[in-house]
Amino acid sequence: MSKNNVTLEENYSEWYNNIVIKANLADHSAVRGCMVIKPYGYAIWELMQQALDTMFKDTGHVNAYFPLFIPKSFFSKEASHVDGFAKECAVVTHYRLKNASDGSGIVVDEDAKLEEELIVRPTSETIIWNTYKSWIQSYRDLPLLVNQWANVVRWEMRTRLFLRTAEFLWQEGHTAHATAQEAITETEKMLDVYADFVENWMAVPVIKGIKTANERFAGAIETYCIEALMQDGKALQAGTSHFLGQNFAKAFDVKFATAESKQEYVWATSWGVSTRLMGALIMAHSDNQGLVLPPKLAPTQVVIVPIYKTEDELKAISLKANELVQELKKLGIRVKFDNDDKQRPGWKFAEYEFKGVPLRVAIGARDMQNGTAELARRDTKSKEAVKQDELVSKIETLLTEIQSNLFIKAKNFRDNSIHHVDRWDVFVKTLDEKGGFISAHWDGTAETEQKIKEETKATIRCIPLNNENEEGKCILTGKPSTQRVLFARAY
């Protein structure tokens, strides 16, 4: 039976790790910084993928696949990209192993050294724009709206399951356009798709905004982002969408003939979300009894547990339960009847609670006499007796209600965690004592932003979209400012 021996209040970080490992979501592997995504965790990721993939296709995108490896020289082609991405990465230098001459095992064959090292992709702008050169000749070839589902590697020194791992799974969209405006529209559209997904599927409210120059993607003109708040008051960047201007088109010489037969550089965007979202999902809703999942992303939405003493009792309950399973499946509800006789009901209750199954139906011998069942919600932990012939409609209603309840709860928490602060001492104190987002004035310089980061570990999460103009003074330097920005400590 899974149980968290640390509460969220005692040690948030350990509480999180325990949920990830004990709920069988992921585990550390023998390879430093790389995780194993276990079947239960992967089933949640698959539901996320399906929802996102459908949204991408509904907005006109197609999937493709580009090489895992990128020649080292490609990174040097876009000046700012190289500093951001070609540093901590996995470098392939050889292509063959051989038996050691002393019989001690296998060793790298020095005769099989690559002429140019290959980098395991940390992101694919370079290899993709190198490919687009041959795909794009004329305005007729545009827009090119391509997405890739892939693994990427960034050599992180301090890793945490799902949140920061050397290898992670993600999707990366890479689009090409004839005009700057069209590319900006695409960048904003995909930010909306991400916000829609995170809010309506993950039940996590987000703030849309743009990054400051310091926090911008290496190679982007503008980075848009969605920022979420975790229960410990730390922010988490849930997705980014970049307007890349003509930077990569120039680096890889990708031009197109306009309708007027002029040669122009192509405009680009890229956008991505990753298995990091799994971390956000877990941290946003879970509690001291374990994982809490929004119904739309729960691999099992309803579990039915029989409570019986005799075989005859089990037989009668099973008949009813199987009927229920059929009816729920017809409605597209993911349901499991757990009639495993190796575990007792109490064990099962705790197990499914820990794994975040949104609804539990318990049917006992007395229920069979009364034509009832006990229906328990994971989110509120409330239970009620429900007539068996009302179960299906009740379950359908409750799944919708739980989905919206989780969002409302998270949104209330988030809204109450945005603090307007105008004094430096209050800024520091609020960060230490309350956490959350701090809405404060900033003088707009990278130096001030850096200094605030060094002194408080807080970064500017974003400048919210449609931000209000407001005269004010920078929280640190007192210099004039025209708008508030959102600061937070972040994952």
Add this chain to the structure above:
Amino acid sequence: MSKNNVTLEENYSEWYNNIVIKANLADHSAVRGCMVIKPYGYAIWELMQQALDTMFKDTGHVNAYFPLFIPKSFFSKEASHVDGFAKECAVVTHYRLKNASDGSGIVVDEDAKLEEELIVRPTSETIIWNTYKSWIQSYRDLPLLVNQWANVVRWEMRTRLFLRTAEFLWQEGHTAHATAQEAITETEKMLDVYADFVENWMAVPVIKGIKTANERFAGAIETYCIEALMQDGKALQAGTSHFLGQNFAKAFDVKFATAESKQEYVWATSWGVSTRLMGALIMAHSDNQGLVLPPKLAPTQVVIVPIYKTEDELKAISLKANELVQELKKLGIRVKFDNDDKQRPGWKFAEYEFKGVPLRVAIGARDMQNGTAELARRDTKSKEAVKQDELVSKIETLLTEIQSNLFIKAKNFRDNSIHHVDRWDVFVKTLDEKGGFISAHWDGTAETEQKIKEETKATIRCIPLNNENEEGKCILTGKPSTQRVLFARAY
């Protein structure tokens, strides 16, 4: 307009490459041996993945994800596995790049050398069985039925798009069982799943069999396979399913407590199919007009092309076409109405023909007067006038018919290409002049098999399941034999 300037009869290999590239299925990349799977090719692969994934789940399997990298030492743990897989592979030796001190670009940071090299997975038995050690304690944890969709890398010297590339996409199932019999049953079940998929989705007939020791997977006790025949008379291994015995359990010390509390080693299977199936699909059905796709795997099953001179004509045709699109979509048929005015109907006809769209509906102004449309089949190239109100049911029927027609055609070809041969000179002559499978006696030794391969380039593709016993003499050595085996030259 795409067109193959080489016929299949003139140069099969070039004909194949032209289809792959000109139908926008895949392309070479800047990285030696690695391909780019283009959107149209990837859409076919996605349909394959969905069908297979559903079949895996219907047979009780779940998906998970294991690390891309494998520590070098893992390969040495299973004696025969190391020779098969730890040779031609991508080796990661460093984890950081830095700016060259002379400003010439970026170079590998020699301070960031890994203590132990990491191998980019060529297959995942070792890392997975190392992980299973912590997942399996008791018989209650078994069977473990896990599949992974992933990219793998094998450093191939001579590569061909889809058929043999350094990086490819695949799925690999890795299951763990309490008994040998249960593992063998699983191995056979997954072979049946593969045969079902290749025959009923890809419309390619296969022969199920087992591999000889020479051709066995490195680390397997028995390798089961399905073998298909391409139009040039060469065989292609379409999928393999391995009974691994306790080899990997012993190598990674994975034991379980039986119900009687005894400690025993776990029994294993692994099975996989890859993007190589795309090559088989293309080669099995396509012709000199381009790609031919079975309807179940065609991203677009029906294309509607309007033929018009005036805007009013287009308007009337569009009204009808959009109606048709709605009705077909309701039936789950993938349909596209191509009203792009930048291309002429003739261009579109050739384009969709080349891309293998199974059915084409052309509607012209005269058709609108007559209440008809022209319906053309890609497989037989036959055309007929069909009443508009019969189009939907006709299309539904034809899609099923095309699917089965492609299979029958391929099966007739395959059946007619199995040659029973009892003399060495005929064996050599048949291989050179007819190709196909040669059913011949073999003395059962690895030496003879090797010698036949050296002299003719033919290998034993498989010993068919449920093979008939038959007294005979080895085709090469004349030694006694009890059964015929299938030889062929192969991809």
